[in-house]
Structures are given as C-alpha cells and as structure tokens.
Amino acid sequence: xxxxxxxxxxxxxxxxxxxxxxxxxxxxxxxxxxxxxxxxxxxxxxxxxxxxxxxxxxxxxxxxxxxxxxxxxxxxxxxxxxxxxxxxxxxxxxxxxxxxxxxxxxxxxxxxxxxxxxxxxxxxxxxxxxxxxxxxxxxxxxxxxxxxxxxxxxxxxxxxxxxxxxxxxxxxxxxxxxxxxxxxxxxxxxxxxxxxxxxxxxxxxxxxxxxxxxxxxxxxxxxxxxxxxxxxxxxxxxxxxxxxxxxxxxxxxxxxxxxxxxxxxxxxxxxxxxxxxxxxxxxxxxxxxxxxxxxxxxxxxxxxxxxxxxxxxxxxxxxxxxxxxxxxxxxxxxxxxxxxxxxxxxxxxxxxxxxxxxxxxxxxxxxxxxxxxxxxxxxxxxxxxxxxxxxxxxxxxxxxxxxxxxxxxxxxxxxxxxxxxxxxxxxxxxxxxxxxxxxxxxxxxxxxxxx
Numbered sequence: 001x002x003x004x005x006x007x008x009x010x011x012x013x014x015x016x017x018x019x020x021x022x023x024x025x026x027x028x029x030x031x032x033x034x035x036x037x038x039x040x041x042x043x044x045x046x047x048x049x050x051x052x053x054x055x056x057x058x059x060x061x062x063x064x065x066x067x068x069x070x071x072x073x074x075x076x077x078x079x080x081x082x083x084x085x086x087x088x089x090x091x092x093x094x095x096x097x098x099x100x101x102x103x104x105x106x107x108x109x110x111x112x113x114x115x116x117x118x119x120x121x122x123x124x125x126x127x128x129x130x131x132x133x134x135x136x137x138x139x140x141x142x143x144x145x146x147x148x149x150x151x152x153x154x155x156x157x158x159x160x161x162x163x164x165x166x167x168x169x170x171x172x173x174x175x176x177x178x179x180x181x182x183x184x185x186x187x188x189x190x191x192x193x194x195x196x197x198x199x200x201x202x203x204x205x206x207x208x209x210x211x212x213x214x215x216x217x218x219x220x221x222x223x224x225x226x227x228x229x230x231x232x233x234x235x236x237x238x239x240x241x242x243x244x245x246x247x248x249x250x251x252x253x254x255x256x257x258x259x260x261x262x263x264x265x266x267x268x269x270x271x272x273x274x275x276x277x278x279x280x281x282x283x284x285x286x287x288x289x290x291x292x293x294x295x296x297x298x299x300x301x302x303x304x305x306x307x308x309x310x311x312x313x314x315x316x317x318x319x320x321x322x323x324x325x326x327x328x329x330x331x332x333x334x335x336x337x338x339x340x341x342x343x344x345x346x347x348x349x350x351x352x353x354x355x356x357x358x359x360x361x362x363x364x365x366x367x368x369x370x371x372x373x374x375x376x377x378x379x380x381x382x383x384x385x386x387x388x389x390x391x392x393x394x395x396x397x398x399x400x401x402x403x404x405x406x407x408x409x410x411x412x413x414x415x416x417x418x419x420x421x422x423x424x425x426x427x428x429x430x431x432x433x434x435x436x437x438x439x440x441x442x443x444x445x446x447x448x449x450x451x
Contacts, residue, residue: 064140084255108143109180213246294370297440317388324410
C-alpha cells in the first residue's frame, strides 16, 4: 500500500490551513428554531457553499460535537477532527450543519434525537438534498451511531471518530447520560440498550468509518471494534482506522480518510487506503493471516518448480482472468529454500489499482504455503486481476509454463509477472520466458459456493 511521503504531509498541512477559510464554503451562521417536542428554542450552525444554487441538489453533512462543547465546535474549532469536517464539506460542495442537539452533554437522548429529526426535515424542506451524512467526535461519534441506528432511513453514511457503541457497558459521564436518557442504567435499562448501536447491526447498512485509539480511556474503543467486525460479517461497507498507541483524538489525515470512505462507499466501491502508523481495515480486507502448509491452489496443485531458489528481492505475480463470478478464499505460493517471511500479498485490478492486501506471518519451511483469507474476497466475471508478493531473498521458477493460459472452471491463469522496481507499490508487469513463479489462488465459482 502507498506510504505517506513528506510532500503528502506538506500537502495535508496546506489543506489544514486553507480549511480555516472554509475553502468553497461560506461563513457559518446561526439558525434558531422552536422544537416541535417541547416548544423550546434550539440552535444549529449552517454552513452553505459560497456559490449556493437553490436549484441544485446538495449532499448534507452534519457534525455532532463532543461532550462539553456545542454547535460552534465543528463550525469554528481548529482541532483536526473539526478542521477535516469543514475541509471535507468544502471539497464535496456540501451543505454543512452543526447542531447543539439539545445540550453540551446530551449523548443523543430522546430530546436530542427529536431535534435532529426536525433539523434534517427542515433542511430538506429548505434545500434540495441528496444524501445525508453524519460525522461526530467522541460523544458526537457515539451519538451519530445511535441516531443512525434509530433512523437508518434518514442517514446514508457515518464517520465515528473516537466514539463507542454500547451505553450498557460504558462507565464514564454517567450523570450527564442519565439526565439525557431520563434515568440511570438500572432505572431505564431498555433506553440504554435502545441507544446502543452494537445491539442493532442490522440497522447499519450504510457506509461507516471508525477511527479509534488503542489507549483511549475516555471512550474505550472495544464496542465499536466489535460492531465493525459484526458489520463485516454482514458484508457491510466498513473501515476502521486503529492507532494502537493513540488516545482520545483523531488527526486531520485520518479524519479526511474516514470521511472519504464514508462518502465514496455510497458512490462507488472505495479504493483501499493505507495510513502511516495505523492499522487500517476495510470491508473485503483481511489485516492478518497465519500461513499454513499447503498443496497449492486451483492452478498448480502439488506441482514443484524446476528452480527452487533463484536469488533476488523481486515483486512476483500471477495474472489471472475470472470467467465466472466467485470468491477467492486463499492465496498460495511456493516458498523457496532460502526465503523467509513475513510477506504481504496484494490483489490488483487490470488498471493497477490496489484492491486488497493481507499480511502473512513468517513460515519456516520450503514448499507450498497457503495464506487463508479471514473473509473470502469476491471477484467479478470477465475481469482480469494480478496477485503479487515481494520475495525477500529467493524465489521459485519454471520457464515455458505460460505458452498458453492454464484454464480451470471459471478462471484461467494468464502469465507469471515480475518487477525489480517499486516493490510492493505497484503491480508487477514484466514477463520472461513465459515463466511461472508459483503463485496461486483458492477460487470457488458462485455455482460451487451455492452448492
């Protein structure tokens, strides 16, 4: 996956500075309204595109503030979560709204929920709105998950930065939460469960991005990590940016990355993203895998190489063509005598775009090695792919294997590929003597899966 270069860091810093002027956004202005729930006066900040055209459709992004703050936090604050929110809204020419949602310490109780429903309806009555996205930090992140769980038909995507998903187990800020929820956990157990997204994964079918810090004690990340895993099992569109040494904050780059995933997940299949220093996992992505002794995959089962230890550090690949839709359940490779792991396997599309990576731990024996995927990866019919890895010291090879494609049911291997440059950063694209470098896949066509 790509690394963050010095030039990229400078570019992102420039983004941070320019977003303080809100880019293509106008100045925030305050809107007051009478709550339909109790006739109280409530407020939110509205930030419109500077060239607003009322005949045009816009996406709406709503920023929910953290505990102890208010509507002005996401509209004005310089902290990176808020700055990235404004930059994201400007980049995509969105209407941005940052509500009080009832109180500085509301945690999306019933009154806050009613106010936000009213705000969304009023914004839709005022402007032509396409999609609605919820972004929040800390209390706001938790509240975004709660609201989307209760009103999934109103929300098209969520970014949860340092929030939690389980009020039943959460222990901090209980005085504030009990005021918002109308009682303690013991007095209102069903209210606490109702507002805990972890209990209702079936409602969260929209794109969701989570950012978490492994050392966050203010809002521990355990419940959102569990929720993300459950959503993946349900084939949800999910990203988790996990900084194991991080605390209760999200930096500018992670905020932008998360919101871009939330947004592009609604528009198209999001491309994999790597963030320096973070564990990033997305739907259809496997972070780690423990290699196992194997026999090969669908193409070269139990076949041995003519050369078992050609020397060199090189990106090796297999180009294959999928004729029938199906799923890849494992990558396979023949480990040369001198080769040592670990390895990172990459799957690329025909344009060289990185689709998927899996980190394979070290394996200490020569021979066929299988790298199982935690979740089978779907591949499309009439589509070409390349799977590759970087050999560290040695690799296997047999010439003249690909004088013609190797065909199996629903799939065929086209060529062995190699590259000595940009190792791991791009798909290998060179061929030599129709060589086979003993990379394989475990593939099942949809008809086989159905059986």
